[in-house]
Amino acid sequence: MDDCIFCKIASGDIPADIVYQDEQVVGFRDLNPQAPTHVLVIPKKHIATLNDLLPEDEEIVGRMVGAAREIAMREGIADAGYRTVFNCNEQGGQTVFHIHLHLLGGRPMTWPPG
Ligand code: 5GP
Numbered sequence: 001m002d003d004c005i006f007c008k009i010a011s012g013d014i015p016a017d018i019v020y021q022d023e024q025v026v027g028f029r030d031l032n033p034q035a036p037t038h039v040l041v042i043p044k045k046h047i048a049t050l051n052d053l054l055p056e057d058e059e060i061v062g063r064m065v066g067a068a069r070e071i072a073m074r075e076g077i078a079d080a081g082y083r084t085v086f087n088c089n090e091q092g093g094q095t096v097f098h099i100h101l102h103l104l105g106g107r108p109m110t111w112p113p114g
């Protein structure tokens with residue numbers, strides 16, 4: 001997608017602090033971190049929202065979760081614990097319409113989320 005900021009990060013057209021990359025997904029630090037570790041894991045393929053996932057995309061979502069696990073290990077937050085979040089559409093708080101898995105850690109999380 002031409003005007004998608006996360007497609008541009010995935011292709012390298014816009015710089016980001018990339019912490020993980022494989023053939024299907026990219027992980028980079030959030031510009032406005034909400035925790036000591038705040039990484040966004042995105043698919044290289046443009047998918048606007050979770051509602052737009054196709055059955056054949058489920059492998060990609062599995063890779064996203066696997067990448068979050070790997071990044072949590074590398075960041076040293078795996079044992080203490082962390083949170084992973086997909087926001088979907090307006091009431092879910094989604095502001096960038098290219099799916100992304102938030103990985104948040106390095107501090108205690110509260111529940112329920114706001
Ligand atoms: P959402 O609200 O859609 O779930 O999350 C979007 C996230 O993307 C926000 O946490 C926001 O700080 C982050 N973000 C938006 N634009 C950029 C950008 O250009 N670079 C990076 N690294 N993060 C961004």
Ligand code: ZN
Nearest residue numbers: 004007046098
């Ligand atoms: Zn995109």
